[in-house]
Amino acid sequence: MTGGEFDLIGRLIGVGWRGSRQVLLGPGDDAAVLRGGIVLSTDVMVEGIHFRPGWITEAELGFRAVAAGLSDLAAMGAEPLAVLLSIVVPGRGEAAVAIQEGAAEAADRAGATVVGGDLSRSPGPVVVDVVSVGRTQRPVLRSGARPGQDVWLSGALGGAAWAVTSWEAGDVPEKEARHCFARPPDRTRLGIELGKGGLARAMIDVSDGLGADLGHVAAASNVGAVLRLPDVPVVPGLPGGLNRGLDGGEDYELLFAAESGSRGAIARLSAATDTPLHRIGQFVEGGGVQVRLADGRSLELEGGGFDHFTPRIVEG
Amino acid sequence: MTGGEFDLIGRLIGVGWRGSRQVLLGPGDDAAVLRGGIVLSTDVMVEGIHFRPGWITEAELGFRAVAAGLSDLAAMGAEPLAVLLSIVVPGRGEAAVAIQEGAAEAADRAGATVVGGDLSRSPGPVVVDVVSVGRTQRPVLRSGARPGQDVWLSGALGGAAWAVTSWEAGDVPEKEARHCFARPPDRTRLGIELGKGGLARAMIDVSDGLGADLGHVAAASNVGAVLRLPDVPVVPGLPGGLNRGLDGGEDYELLFAAESGSRGAIARLSAATDTPLHRIGQFVEGGGVQVRLADGRSLELEGGGFDHFTPRIVEG
Numbered sequence: 238m239t240g241g242e243f244d245l246i247g248r249l250i251g252v253g254w255r256g257s258r259q260v261l262l263g264p265g266d267d268a269a270v271l272r273g274g275i276v277l278s279t280d281v282m283v284e285g286i287h288f289r290p291g292w293i294t295e296a297e298l299g300f301r302a303v304a305a306g307l308s309d310l311a312a313m314g315a316e317p318l319a320v321l322l323s324i325v326v327p328g329r330g331e332a333a334v335a336i337q338e339g340a341a342e343a344a345d346r347a348g349a350t351v352v353g354g355d356l357s358r359s360p361g362p363v364v365v366d367v368v369s370v371g372r373t374q375r376p377v378l379r380s381g382a383r384p385g386q387d388v389w390l391s392g393a394l395g396g397a398a399w400a401v402t403s404w405e406a407g408d409v410p411e412k413e414a415r416h417c418f419a420r421p422p423d424r425t426r427l428g429i430e431l432g433k434g435g436l437a438r439a440m441i442d443v444s445d446g447l448g449a450d451l452g453h454v455a456a457a458s459n460v461g462a463v464l465r466l467p468d469v470p471v472v473p474g475l476p477g478g479l480n481r482g483l484d485g486g487e488d489y490e491l492l493f494a495a496e497s498g499s500r501g502a503i504a505r506l507s508a509a510t511d512t513p514l515h516r517i518g519q520f521v522e523g524g525g526v527q528v529r530l531a532d533g534r535s536l537e538l539e540g541g542g543f544d545h546f547t548p549r550i551v552e553g
Numbered sequence: 554m555t556g557g558e559f560d561l562i563g564r565l566i567g568v569g570w571r572g573s574r575q576v577l578l579g580p581g582d583d584a585a586v587l588r589g590g591i592v593l594s595t596d597v598m599v600e601g602i603h604f605r606p607g608w609i610t611e612a613e614l615g616f617r618a619v620a621a622g623l624s625d626l627a628a629m630g631a632e633p634l635a636v637l638l639s640i641v642v643p644g645r646g647e648a649a650v651a652i653q654e655g656a657a658e659a660a661d662r663a664g665a666t667v668v669g670g671d672l673s674r675s676p677g678p679v680v681v682d683v684v685s686v687g688r689t690q691r692p693v694l695r696s697g698a699r700p701g702q703d704v705w706l707s708g709a710l711g712g713a714a715w716a717v718t719s720w721e722a723g724d725v726p727e728k729e730a731r732h733c734f735a736r737p738p739d740r741t742r743l744g745i746e747l748g749k750g751g752l753a754r755a756m757i758d759v760s761d762g763l764g765a766d767l768g769h770v771a772a773a774s775n776v777g778a779v780l781r782l783p784d785v786p787v788v789p790g791l792p793g794g795l796n797r798g799l800d801g802g803e804d805y806e807l808l809f810a811a812e813s814g815s816r817g818a819i820a821r822l823s824a825a826t827d828t829p830l831h832r833i834g835q836f837v838e839g840g841g842v843q844v845r846l847a848d849g850r851s852l853e854l855e856g857g858g859f860d861h862f863t864p865r866i867v868e869g
Contacts, residue, residue, distance in 0.1 A: 269668035281639040285676040352585035360601040361677020
């Protein structure tokens with residue numbers, strides 16, 4: 238992985254955590270799991286880092302923040318129960334109401350409800366922190382991938398990053414790109430079904446970028462991964478095509494490992510949940526992520542993905 | 554109550570919440586309660602609002618944030634299980650590690666552990682959002698106070714506000730005052746015992762100020778309250794004495810209602826937990842908070858307490 242945020246998160250995990258008989262799974266996965274199967278995750282969005290003023294409405298911000306938060310539960314195969322929302326806003330705080338309305342809509346879509354939160358004024362940027370609470374008796378971890386298993390991906394990548402690029406260039410994003418950013422997909426049902434049947438052996442949501450998140454799964458599982466770039470689905474019309482899909486980040490699609498014998502079952506689940514599912518690679522012995530290009534060449538993926546603490550270098 | 558934050562929070566409660574069979578207690582109390590007795594609360598601290606740069610160290614900030622968060626669980630009579638921490642920091646993020654260290658220490662003190670969180674860079678002030686997760690089969694709500702019950706308070710008030718006043722005047726706070734601010738008390742065991750025995754019929758932690766928080770309990774219980782100001786304990790040496798104790802806020806002591814027949818049991822609990830407990834008033838028919846002064850006069854409390862969205866008017 239790249240340095241910066243990932244290193245820092247690694248250090249934080251080391252600091253906070255001590256074993257507890259109340260806790261089945263501590264920090265380091267998409268969410269923590271308490272005894273009894275309660276799944277917990279937080280996801281913070283900061284104005285100026287995750288979005289800029291004027292990109293989306295306040296209601297869309299609330300929606301996006303909660304959709305992103307609940308994506309962590311989907312990646313554990315957990316049923317969402319409740320959401321708590323901490324909102325930090327400048328001025329008189331009126332923005333908080335619209336943020337909360339959007340948040341409630343995203344929670345509703347996934348079958349959860351907003352049960353509380355906190356509110357503060359701030360001299361600085363808007364911050365929305367979403368706490369997602371779910372439940373599963375069988376959490377799907379990042380660490381279950383084994384050599385020979387397929388790499389699967391839901392939906393298509395690159396839409397959110399496409400919108401960001403347009404905004405950053407001073408343009409108005411294409412409608413589809415804006416939609417990807419403002420209304421991330423709800424993969425709740427897919428995640429639950431993948432977990433319930435034991436179909437997904439390892440799972441993560443694509444928030445740091447496909448390359449980085451596949452790297453997280455490979456590292457947690459102590460295996461390597463081969464990614465077939467031409468097989469990675471990207472949103473139609475995406476400029477820059479596959480590379481953008483690889484490192485864009487914040488798509489909130491599900492990336493998972495499954496046995497090759499499960500291909501038929503996964504195709505049926507794709508139809509039943511009306512969700513495109515693509516086989517985009519394979520887990521292998523070793524470590525790291527290898528990317529197979531259309532011309533047959535192979536690249537070792539060094540880093541990539543969205544990292545708030547390290548300047549991003551995108552290689553074309 | 555005063556306007557601003559309390560009104561806005563009231564509006565937010567209306568927006569986010571819809572009934573759910575998964576949720577026993579929705580927004581509006583110190584914490585939400587899910588089916589199964591899982592208690593959830595968030596507490597956000599913002600640089601420039603809840604503290605200023607240089608007042609306390611980063612480790613102290615982490616400690617204070619988690620102590621404040623866990624105080625909500627104590628006020629529900631809940632056993633703390635886990636804490637999640639979202640940290641938003643400027644620059645390269647090094648401050649996050651010290652914040653997390655302090656947070657872990659406060660969690661440890663209360664028997665909880667840090668199981669996860671999120672981290673982001675920010676162009677603005679430091680923000681720490683604490684998610685506290687606990688459990689109780691018998692949550693103590695704000696709404697259980699009845700006429701004739703005593704008003705009780707743990708510890709002594711005014712220390713944190715004293716420190717803030719000193720800092721704001723450009724002074725170095727007294728050691729005791731600084732300690733109150735940097736290391737709020739842990740009332741976990743007291744809260745659990747008060748809840749377990751059914752001793753506390755209603756409970757809240759003093760975070761907005763004694764007057765405001767007693768008002769919250771009275772309003773939720775649909776009763777009035779009489780506060781005997783001379784009986785309110787304040788930290789030794791507090792300048793301004795009782796008034797400061799009344800509206801200071803952020804003391805994180807427990808304020809609770811108990812039957813008058815429980816006075817002996819509460820005295821024994823005070824001794825067993827080594828926590829000063831004072832009887833400071835009574836719940837009565839009607840509404841609002843009436844303050845009895847030393848000279849026998851009575852004041853109707855109009856508002857008071859810590860409100861981030863309304864300029865504070867302190868009447869001496």
